[in-house]
Amino acid sequence: MCPQTESAPQNGSTGLNTLDKERDLYLHKWNMQPRQTLTSHINRLLVMVSKYHKLYQLVKEIYGIAYSLHSRLLRQCHATLSNTTFTSMQLFINPVVLN
Structure with missing residues (x-):
């Protein structure tokens, strides 16, 4: 009996031997791929988490700086408005201050 080869199917077969080898190769790749894919997904997720x-x-640092500047600006505006209001009231009550 002659051994079957991939290129020459015997006895009128439709190349099942070739299909079996292709199937086995596909299943082997499929069995190996999920682990590699899972590992690569985990690695990508870790990189993304690190970047984010x-x-x-x-962003937290920028927000802290902006909040600090905003607070200072509000305090400064409040102090300026308080002084202006006080001076205006003094001028209104005692117009002699203008001289």
Whole structure:
């Protein structure tokens, strides 16, 4: 009996031997791929989490600086308005101050 080859199917077969090898190769790749895919997805997620964490820290720092500047500006405006209002009231009550 002659061994079957991929290129020459015997006895009128439709190349089942070739299809079996292709199927086995496909199943082997499929069995190996999920682990590689899962690992690559986990690695990508870790990289994304790291980048988003750095971005979050940067935004948090910028927000802190903006909040600090905003607070200072509000205090300064409040102090300026308080002084202006006080001076205006003094001028209104005692117009002699203008001289």
